[in-house]
Amino acid sequence: MNERHEAGMATPHRVLVLGAGYAGMSAAIQLAARLKGHQDVRVTLVNAQERFTERMRLHMTGTGQPLAELSIPDLLAGTGAQFLRGWVTAVDADARTVRIDDDRILHYDTLVYGLGGVADTVAVPGVEDHAYTLNSAQDAEVLADRLARLGSGTVVVAGNGLTGIESAAEIAEQYPGLNVVLLGRGEPGASMNPKVKTYLHSAIERLGVQARSGAEVVKVLPDAVELAGGESMPADVVLWTSGTRVSPLAAAAGLTVDEDGRIVTDAALRSVSHPEVYAVGDAAAIRQGYGVMHGTCQGGMPTGVHAAVSIVRVLTGKQAKPFRFGYYHTPLSLGRHDAVVQFTRPDDSPRRIYLTGRMAARYKEAVTASPWPTYGRMKKMPASGAFWPRGGRFTRVQGAR
Secondary structure, three states: OOOOOEEEEEEEEEEEOOEEEEEEHHHHHHHHOOOOOOEEEEEEEEEOEEEEHHHHHHHHHHHHHOOOOOEEHHHOOOOOOEEOOOOOEEEEEOOEEEEOOOEEHHHHHHHHEEOEEOOOOOOOOHHHOOOOOOHHHHHHHHHHHHHHHHHOOOEEEEEHHHHHHHHHHHHHHHHOOEEEEEEEEOOOOOOEEEEEHHHHHHHHHHOEEEEOOOOOEEEHHHHOEEEEOOOOOOOOOOEEOOOOOOHHHHOOOOOEEOOOOOOEOOOOEOOOOOOOOEEOOHHHEEEEOOOEEEOHHHHHHHHHHHHHHHHHHHOOOOOOOOOOOOOEEEEEEOOOEEEEEEEEEEOOOOOEEEEEEEHHHHHHHHOOOOOOOHHHHHHHHOOOOOOOOOHHHEOOOOOOO
């Protein structure tokens, strides 16, 4: 392992991981597991809170269904990785420093940037002030409290992508007395094959969800949403799931980013402008043969693992290998006892194979269950083919979506 010297004394190579989402946690745990016993490398994971957020299950939290409290320090215990709680407020890629909210300055030799996306609440007027989001467990709990006190009325879910569909179905099932309206510019399940899409539409209709395609929200008011074309729709609650944005910190740091602010990477997930910075998950613009990957846990966890493996290879004098990834499935819950699972080609286009109903619900629950067992196995079996298949091609990771 290479050593860095300052003032004639050997000091550890400092690896800083920013963000403890699915990708950042995977990177930190794999690094700690693979570097265990190496005193010349120090791994530190920085996150704004100690609680791990199960983003794939926040629609459940948002309807008052309790999830386990998952502690990031508890998972890192025994790995050798350190946890530091703090909001990242600035990154200086040239100086290789990170500032957190108590004005501490953290120095790094290698950075893993995993500050992922959140709901875009700034593009449409009124969203920031009047809409609810599912950005965090705390946000979801605020929504749950509001829904529990509502009794009757209309809930508008703005955005009919996967999060919007799952949220609308969950709210309609848990609160059958509410009028749930799902709005979006496209068609729910548009990327799925026709049979899956037909089942999806029938399922949300059975739950009482009113789905409207071609509906663009242009303003959110305290008690309504305004649509393109001038229509106003009453709303007691607005849940915003339309669009995401990433932190502006990467662009401000001087890193090369794409038009959406994501860090542009090379084949090994290193920043094209600052190769000591690795970008993972939603924070990265990762190009594959079929195009740039879109942000999901299904792809996030493998990027974290690959970044960890690449860092270890570089520190031991080897070349980092290209990252290769293919999508496997799109699981979509429709309440607690129904779901659809669209199996996909590596480019995420739909295959003819799919699951629906209770079998699909069991499948969905299995692959989106708590990631703790998966992370636990990463700690114990860092080189396992379950996380790093021969040839470097990821097709699925347990607990991924």
